Amino acid sequence: MDMSWTRLRTTVFIAAVGWCWAAISLTAEPRPEWSRPVKPFRVAPGIYYVGTKGLSAYLIGSGRGAILLEGTTAENATLIERNIEVVGVPLKRVRLIVSDHAHYDHVGGIARIKRDTGAAFDASAGDAPALRSGMPRGDTEYEPTGFPPVEIDHVIHDGETVSVGDVSLTAHLTPGHTPGCTSWSTTVRDAGRSLHVLFLCSLTVVGNVLVGNRAYPTIATDYERTFAKLSTMQADIVLTSHPEMADVLEREARVRAGDANAFIDPAALQAIVATWKAHFEHELVRARRMVGVGDMH
Numbered sequence: 003m004d005m006s007w008t009r010l011r012t013t014v015f016i017a018a019v020g021w022c023w024a025a026i027s028l029t030a031e032p033r034p035e036w037s038r039p040v041k042p043f044r045v046a047p048g049i050y051y052v053g054t055k056g057l058s059a060y061l062i063g064s065g066r067g068a069i070l071l072e073g074t075t076a077e078n079a080t081l082i083e084r085n086i087e088v089v090g091v092p093l094k095r096v097r098l099i100v101s102d103h104a105h106y107d108h109v110g111g112i113a114r115i116k117r118d119t120g121a122a123f124d125a126s127a128g129d130a131p132a133l134r135s136g137m138p139r140g141d142t143e144y145e146p147t148g149f150p151p152v153e154i155d156h157v158i159h160d161g162e163t164v165s166v167g168d169v170s171l172t173a174h175l176t177p178g179h180t181p182g183c184t185s186w187s188t189t190v191r192d193a194g195r196s197l198h199v200l201f202l203c204s205l206t207v208v209g210n211v212l213v214g215n216r217a218y219p220t221i222a223t224d225y226e227r228t229f230a231k232l233s234t235m236q237a238d239i240v241l242t243s244h245p246e247m248a249d250v251l252e253r254e255a256r257v258r259a260g261d262a263n264a265f266i267d268p269a270a271l272q273a274i275v276a277t278w279k280a281h282f283e284h285e286l287v288r289a290r291r292m293v294g295v296g297d298m299h
């Protein structure tokens with residue numbers, strides 16, 4: 003790959019980000035809100051938001067035992083730990099940590115939180131090399147950012163359920179954004195009804211090379227399979243690792259304003275999937291066109 007080709011790709015990438023799909027651009031650059039504290043809050047029975055204004059972390063369970071989903075950045079580790087204690091769970095009661103995907107803004111804090119809690123860390127085979135090395139896998143149009151490597155205690159498989167006490171999460175492999183991108187589901191009882199909760203892995207393309215990705219050759223078909231798989235799934239509550247992707251903080255504001263059911267939205271999953279599927283298809287067409295242009299040189 004020569005320099006002019008690299009520059010062309012970078013320019014088009016910046017133009018695409020500037021174009022800003024649906025007013026949401028999830029870039030690789032850290033943003034101030036990623037480390038801005040917010041008061042932890044309850045999403046549903048036994049599910050708490052313990053992240054920051056710009057990066058989600060969820061605690062599932064109680065003082066008897068809990069699972070932490072996401073570590074956010076390495077810089078945020080102390081903040082996340084404080085939030086866990088604020089919702090009434092001593093750090094040592096966090097027995098298991100999982101994440102949706104191995105990018106520094108979601109797993110950067112995990113090595114430290116794992117050490118401080120003594121929790122086990124489970125992850126998918128697809129993201130295991132990235133987690134163990136502290137460097138994401140797959141060709142990107144930006145310079146990848148590393149993170150503190152994490153030791154994996156158990157490699158999880160598609161459909162596998164992990165439990166801590168009476169809390170359990172089921173893994174749904176939804177690769178594309180990363181090779182091991184994992185969505186997690188659980189069921190909670192709320193006022194006599196059962197609610198299906200899905201912690202949806204990121205579906206964005208931004209910066210991922212879709213055609214000719216040497217480190218992740220199956221990336222485009224993985225995205226396609228993931229969108230097909232998600233189109234058959236149902237959730238009453240959708241939660242994402244970038245809170246804006248599922249309006250998490252806006253919904254919490256609605257709860258505070260008196261709408262007790264603001265997180266319950268059975269239409270949300272398919273709306274999110276449709277948005278990012280359209281984005282992916284647009285980006286795939288663009289990537290194929292660019293490869294065609296490149297071949298003429």
Ligand SMILES: [Zn+2]
Nearest residue numbers: 103105179204
């Ligand atoms: Zn990511």
